[in-house]
Amino acid sequence: MLQGKRVLLIIGGGIAAYKALELIRLLRKEGAGVTPVLTKAAAEFVTPLSVGALAGEKVYSDLFDLTDEAEMGHIQLSRVADLIVVAPATADLMAKAAHGLAGDLASTLLLATDTPVLMVPAMNVRMWLHAATQRNLEMLRSDGVRILGPDEGEMACGEFGPGRMAEPAAILAAVQDALQAGPLAGKHVIVTSGPTHEPIDPVRYIANRSSGAQGTALARALAGLGAKVTFVTGPASVPPPEGVTVVRVETAAQMLGAVQAALPADAAVFAAAVADWRVQNAAQHKMKKDGSGQPPALQFAENPDILATVSQMQAGRPRLVVGFAAETEKVLDHATAKRLRKGCDWIVANDVSPETGIMGGDENAVTLITDKGAESWPRTGKDMVARRLAERIAEALA
Incomplete structure (x- = not known):
């Protein structure tokens, strides 16, 4: 898909530099040529030999190398590529780029x-959250630099939070998005993601453990294939992807309204974990204990069924409607029945029992259920699941 395209890959100095090796392999597999540039610090983590062997090209590292300047020159080197990718983009590299x-x-x-630039940040969570880094981030974005990530999770330093470099598959999708229109060019896809929060009072709510990671990965993959994506997200812990239209909501009713406002669409993928119930008598002020030992009497009402509402539209229904079924028992039976009951085209079923570690985790194992039957996919990273599903959606809409 990237045949004839050329990527200048700048590898910054950080433990995440090892992921750049896999990125080179994926880019070349897609037909792209890769010209690698190693910073001095990066060479402490990956060797020029390994980078050059995978890229099949010379590795550049020294600004004042007379041979390099005679043969290519840093000005020409910066302009022969179709895209410059900085992965990992360290805090130091981002600061230098932001301030010229x-x-x-x-x-x-x-x-x-003057070539488009994609930066993939990777650093300690405190460095990422530091006010200086956030200022630099905004400056880079205002200069037109694309930013991918960072992801959230456990880091090599032992801390947890945003700062992990995006996975190579996600970077590949972002590169494809930047370099070509893709099979979904001209198509509009709505993706819902994350949990909903149904208020009990102004400070308490009913929710679930969804992180929004799978919906975010799917929106990113669809955008990477050229789709215009409207991303309707509840209050997820995972930040939304770049390059999509983000609509933030809190409740199920708000999510339905946002989806309806985003129509028409060629496809709609409902990956959000929407609360089935809301509190009908939610308090206007914070509830207080009265000393009686009796809990407040909460009255519940059923939330609108977003998937069924869109699937059963008489006019303006998307060509393809995809639902998700997060189950803890009889996964295939419940998911198959759900597809028929809701009227959607596909259901993506998964087992979210606590022992699987899938809800809120980095991996997923799904079964795609269509009118042709059930197709189980092996457990893998959520980015790879998203990529595979996005490609199937592209085939269905072709």
Whole structure:
């Protein structure tokens, strides 16, 4: 899909540099040529030999290498590529690029280019959340730099939070998005994601454990294939992807309203974990204990069924409607019945029992249920699940 495209890959100095090796392999598998640039710090984590062997090209690292300057020159090197990818983009590299510094080959290339740039940040969570890094991030975005990630999770330093570099498969999808229209060009896809919060009072609510990771990965993959994506998200812990239209909601009713407002669409994928019930008599002020030992009498009402509402539309129904079924028992039986009951085209079923670690985790194991039967996919990262599902959606809409 990237045949004839050329990527200039700048590898920054961080433990995540090892992921750049897999990224090179994926890019070349898709037909792209990769010209690698190693910072001095990056060479402490991956060797020029391994990078060059995978890329099949010379590795550049020294701004003042006379041979390199005679053969290519850093100005020309910065402009022969179709896209510059910085992965990992360290806090130092981001700061240099944001402020126009050019003290080494990598930063000089970023300053001397008019080629589109995609940065994939990776750093300690405190460095990522630092006010200086966030200022630099906004400056880079305002300069037109695409940003992918970072992901949230446990890091090599032992801390947990945002700062992990996006996985190579997700970077590949972002590269494809930047370099080509893709099979979903001209198509509009609605994706719902995350939990909903149904208020009990102004400070308490009913929710679930959904992180929004799978819906986010799917929106990113669809955008990577060229789709215009409207991403309707509840209050998820995973940040929304770049390059999509984000609509933030809290409740199921708000999510339904946002979906209806986003129509018409070619496809709609309902990955959100919508609360089945809401509190009908939610208090206007914070509930207080009265000393009686009796809990408040909460009255519940059924939430609107977003999947069924859209699936059963008489006019303006998307060509393809995909639902998700998160089950803890009889997964295939419940999911198959759900597809028929709701009237959707496909159901993506998974087992979210606590022992699977899937809800809120980095991996998923799903079964795609259509009118042709059930197709089980092996357990893998949520980015890979998203990529595979996005490709199937593209085939269905072709």
